[in-house]
Amino acid sequence: MxxxxxxxxxxxxxxxxxxxxxxxxxxxxxxxxxxxxxxxxxxxxxxxxxxxxxxxxxxxxxxxxxxxxxDKHRASADVKSLALAKVEEIDLKLVELQSLRHTLQALAENCHGDDKPDCPIIDDLAGKHKHADHTARKHRQ
Amino acid sequence: MxxxxxxxxxxxxxxxxxxxxxxxxxxxxxxxxxxxxxxxxxxxxxxxxxxxxxxxxxxxxxxxxxxxxxDKHRASADVKSLALAKVEEIDLKLVELQSLRHTLQALAENCHGDDKPDCPIIDDLAGKHKHADHTARKHRQ
DNA sequence: ATAGGCATTCCAGCAGGTGGAAGGTCAAGG
DNA sequence: CCTTGACCTTCCACCTGCTGGAATGCCTAT
Structure with missing residues (x-):
């Protein structure tokens, strides 16, 4: 094709x-x-x-x-641990994606029109998980 | 700070x-x-x-x-539908992320060392969900 | 007061594409 | 057979989203 x-x-x-x-x-x-x-x-x-x-x-x-x-010779422990490391990364992404989803859903459903300056959802937003240490990880791209 | x-x-x-x-x-x-x-x-x-x-x-x-x-005036239907559209996008991402996770997990756990040229996991890999129509969507970035 | 670690701006370069021009290929219709 | 249109090719410039480095300034501590 x-x-x-x-x-x-x-x-x-x-x-x-x-x-x-x-x-x-x-x-x-x-x-x-x-x-x-x-x-x-x-x-x-x-x-x-x-x-x-x-x-x-x-x-x-x-x-x-x-x-x-x-890799047709997947037996190596290296390769296996690499795959599992990526699985862990993915699990982290899953958590963050769910958190983002929750935020948006809440924005859409719970905040329909009230204009309180400090909607509780906004407080809830990014305040949960600690990320820290950007120095130790390459941020994408 | x-x-x-x-x-x-x-x-x-x-x-x-x-x-x-x-x-x-x-x-x-x-x-x-x-x-x-x-x-x-x-x-x-x-x-x-x-x-x-x-x-x-x-x-x-x-x-x-x-x-x-x-937006302090979230009442507008526009804004709400935009949020919900993003939620749908996120749901799609969640599905894809889970699929990717499944693939890697399987690579790590099930294919430990067999070197069949066509591991069933590879066939299983990307063959499930249709994406089509890249013309209609801006691909990230 | 001087050394270190933080901050500032500016400019250059890299990653990952993306758009457009100039041109070749192919199948269909006149 | 020839043209027309949709596809393909390469090449080069541009765009997005950072990222590194230089030159410089601030701030705290010994």
Whole structure:
């Protein structure tokens, strides 16, 4: 299949797919006419990338995830612990996403029109979880 | 509180906080010495931004979310429906995040060492949910 | 008063795309 | 066969969202 169809199947714009090729995340075949040709496996990878990127994983993190995903010798403890570390990161994201959801839901449902200057939801908002230590973690991208 | 402390409280680097000010996401006071001064409300906003950005919402989306969050006249149906639309987006992200989690967990636990060229987990991977229509949605950033 | 650690601004550069021009390919209709 | 339109190609410039570094100033402590 050509890039246009691959774009539809994966949910990524063609430009982005070409860019991912440029940075060696994916290597589609080429037809005799020079057109890129994508197989089912390529589509899997692209969808995987679409998901991971839209959820805030960086390109390099995606590269790592892909290496897990493609590693045919997954026995190594390294690889396993890497996967589990990513699972933990995801669990954190899940918590934050649920918290954000809760906030918005509350804004939509509970604050319909009252204009108290200090809506309790706002106080509730970001005051729960400590993040600290930005110095120790690369903030995305 | 100064920017360094605000950085610790919010989980964002000082540079990023200054950048957010530059693009008018936040407007801290200034002390007599020219130092930025952050109050509790500023910290709430910054934490909100930190969460939303790390979860893949664009700056413009964050600006929108903030406008919900700060709108003292939330009665309008527009604002409410916007919040609910964002809740739906978040639900989608939650599903995708869970799917990604499932994938990684399975990679870590179930595929320990077998080197079948087509592990069933890989087939299972991205083949479930249709995304289609990237043309109709701005892909992040 | 001087050293350290914080703050300021400004400017340059990187990551991850995205838009547009200039041109080649392909299937359909005249 | 030839054209038209939708697709594909490459290349280059631009945009977003930071991020690092230099030059400088403030502030607290010994």
């Amino acid at each position: 050509n890039i246009g169809e691959a774009a539809i199947q994966s949910g990524l714009p063609p430009k982005t797919i070409r860019y991912y090729e440029e940075i060696s995340l994916i290597s589609p075949l080429r037809g005799a006419n020079g057109y890129r040709t994508y197989g089912d496996k390529d589509i899997h990878l692209l969808r995987f990338l679409q998901r991971a990127r839209s959820l805030g994983f960086s390109i390099e993190e995606c590269r790592l995830l892909l290496s897990l995903y493609e | 100064n920017i360094g402390e605000a950085a610790i409280q919010s989980g964002l680097p000082p540079k990023t906080i200054r950048y957010y000010e530059e693009i008018s996401l936040i407007s801290p006071l200034r002390g007599a010495n020219g130092y930025r001064t952050y109050g509790d409300k500023d910290i709430h906003l910054l934490r909100f931004l930190q969460r939303a950005r790390s979860l893949g919402f664009s700056i413009e989306e964050c600006r929108l979310l903030l406008s919900l969050y700060e």
